[in-house]
Amino acid sequence: MSVVCLEKIVDDLCALGIKTGDTILVHSSLKSIGYVEGGPDTVIDAFLEVIGKSGTLLMPSFQKGSEFFILDRGCRFDLRNSRSELGIISETFRKRPGIIRSLNPTHCTAGIGPMAKDILAGHEKCNISCGAGTPYHKIAEVGGKIILMGVDHGSNTTLHFVENTNGAPTVCAVEYKPVVIDVNGVEVIVPTYPHTPGLQRDYLRVDPILIAENIQTNGKVGNADTKVIEAAGMAKVIGKKIRNDSTFLIKPFPPIA
Secondary structure (H helix, E strand, O other): OOEEOHHHHHHHHHHOOOOOOOEEEEEEOHHHHOEEOOOHHHHHHHHHHHHOOOOEEEEEOOOOOOHHHHHHOOOEEEOOOOOOOOOHHHHHHHOOOOOEEOOOOOOOEEEEOOOHHHHHOOHHHOOOOOOOOOHHHHHHHOOOEEEEEOOOHHHOOHHHHHHHOOOOOOEOOOOEOOEEEOOOOOEEEOOEOOEOOOOOEOHHHHHHHHHHOOOEEEEEEOOEEEEEEEHHHHHHHHHHHHHHOOOOOEOOOOOOO
16 A cells, blocks of 8 residues: 655645745645545644745534534534534644634634634624635735645535625525624524525536636646636636526536426
């Protein structure tokens, strides 16, 4: 079995165009990389080495499942100990010293670096968890990059932001009032309109579009197929398609027999 070391991951990230000072949002699968010497900490260390002290590293840090059903069954999300269920790399990241998390019950995001505080601030004031003013919006605004390492666009949370801000019928009319417990143990009510239940997405269709527009670069990190996407470019190009067709990324319901 070949072993993937820190130096290999660093080299692969650099080959994909990740550089010092970048702001990056990473969605990942550890097992797709291969046997990593040192496990998930090595992967995190590699990202931090490449972007340096002037760069900002962010990862999703929330539970899996339908946002609507998470809220409907009564959600209490505790920043101090609620796990990230988006892979072992994201869970290892959220437990590291110096990591901060946004106050959001369903799309909490974790980060470290000089821009992390500003990007994550105010998430609790956004009544659409992946809408305007959220970290997914801010990452695009600051010229950030999305990395899909061993996962595809089905894991690209920023596409929810693009839909939610360009007229797709993706937001439920019912408002919930879940509780987020902050790092000091204070309960914060976060009014939230969840995503419409039952809609199936076809996010994979953005892949050839982003490649053709030179917004996405494909490569490898270890054995993991990896995509690096310019968040602002994706928001612009896919946002325009959704404005022309509000169901552009929504799979049609099957015909009634």
